[in-house]
Amino acid sequence: MSLNKKILVLGANGLLGCDLLNKEHPKNWELVGHFGRSKEHNADLSDQAQTLSYLNSIMPDAIVNLVALTDVDYCEQYPNDSYLGNVKVVENVVYWIKQQSKKVQLIQISTDQVYDGQGPHIEEQVTLKNYYAFSKYAGELAAHNVEATVLRTNFFGKSKTEKRASFTDWLYEALNKKEPIKVFEDVYFSPLSMDTLTSMIIAVIEKDISGVYNLGSRQGLSKADFAFEFAQALKQDTNNVTRTTIDAVDFVKTYRPKDMRLDVSKLEQALDLVLPTLHQEIQKVSQEYTR
Numbered sequence: 001m002s003l004n005k006k007i008l009v010l011g012a013n014g015l016l017g018c019d020l021l022n023k024e025h026p027k028n029w030e031l032v033g034h035f036g037r038s039k040e041h042n043a044d045l046s047d048q049a050q051t052l053s054y055l056n057s058i059m060p061d062a063i064v065n066l067v068a069l070t071d072v073d074y075c076e077q078y079p080n081d082s083y084l085g086n087v088k089v090v091e092n093v094v095y096w097i098k099q100q101s102k103k104v105q106l107i108q109i110s111t112d113q114v115y116d117g118q119g120p121h122i123e124e125q126v127t128l129k130n131y132y133a134f135s136k137y138a139g140e141l142a143a144h145n146v147e148a149t150v151l152r153t154n155f156f157g158k159s160k161t162e163k164r165a166s167f168t169d170w171l172y173e174a175l176n177k178k179e180p181i182k183v184f185e186d187v188y189f190s191p192l193s194m195d196t197l198t199s200m201i202i203a204v205i206e207k208d209i210s211g212v213y214n215l216g217s218r219q220g221l222s223k224a225d226f227a228f229e230f231a232q233a234l235k236q237d238t239n240n241v242t243r244t245t246i247d248a249v250d251f252v253k254t255y256r257p258k259d260m261r262l263d264v265s266k267l268e269q270a271l272d273l274v275l276p277t278l279h280q281e282i283q284k285v286s287q288e289y290t291r
Contacts, residue, residue, distance in 0.1 A: 004028045113130070151215045179240060
C-alpha cells in the first residue's frame with residue numbers, strides 16, 4: 001500500500017463536491033472538504049493571502065478544484081466576478097503549489113462549454129462563445145503553470161446537497177408535477193452521472209496523469225432526446241414536454257454552444273478503460289430517483 005495521501009476538495013459544498021467527499025476511495029486516503037468563505041476555518045480562495053494560509057494549514061498532496069461561477073448569464077454581466085471565481089482562485093492555488101518542495105497534484109474541473117460547432121470535439125478544438133467559457137479556459141491556462149490535470153466535463157444525477165438542484169432534479173420534479181417543459185432539440189451534450197464522474201476523478205488521482213482531457217459519456221444526445229429518454233426510464237408520460245430550439249425561446253439571454261459532445265478517446269486510452277454511453281448513464285441515474 002502506498003503512503004497516506006491527503007486529498008483536498010475545493011468547492012465541496014457543490015453538487016459534485018458532496019458526491020466526491022462521500023465517494024469510496026482508497027483506505028489510505030484522507031478527503032478534506034473546503035466549503036467556502038462562510039464556514040469556520042475556511043477561506044475566500046479569490047484572496048491570495050487567505051488561500052496561502054488555508055492551504056498551509058491543510059498541506060494536501062492533491063487538490064481537486066471544483067470552485068466555479070457557473071451562471072452563464074451572470075458571468076456575461078459581471079465578468080470581474082467571473083474572473084475571481086473561475087481564474088483568480090486557480091491562480092492562487094497554483095501560486096501555493098509552486099512554493100512547495102513536494103509535488104502536489106492539481107485536478108482542475110473545467111467545462112464542455114469551451115466547445116462549439118460540430119462535435120464530438122477533441123481537446124484541441126476550443127471555441128469560446130461566452131464569458132463563462134472564456135473564464136473557464138483562462139482558469140485552465142492558469143492551472144498549466146504547474147503539472148495539472150484539466151478535465152472538461154458536464155454531469156447530472158440526483159443531488160445530495162440541500163438547496164442545490166441538478167438538471168435531472170429539475171426534470172424529475174417537472175415531470176412529476178406535470179409542469180410544462182421546453183427542451184432543446186438543437187443542443188447536444190454528453191454528460192456523465194455524478195457517480196461515474198467522481199469515480200473517474202479518483203482514477204485520475206490514482207493514475208497521476210496530467211494534461212487536458214475530455215471526460216464525458218460516449219454517444220451524446222440532444223437535450224430534448226435526453227429529457228424524453230429520462231422520462232421513459234422513469235415511466236413518466238411526456239405530454240407536458242415540448243421540443244423546441246434554443247433560438248426560438250426568449251429566456252436564454254447569453255449565447256450557449258449548440259454542440260458540446262466530447263470525444264473521450266484520449267482519456268479512455270490514458271486510464272485504459274471504456275467510458276459508458278449516455279444511454280447507460282440515463283438508465284443508471286433513473287434508478288437513483290426510483291429506488
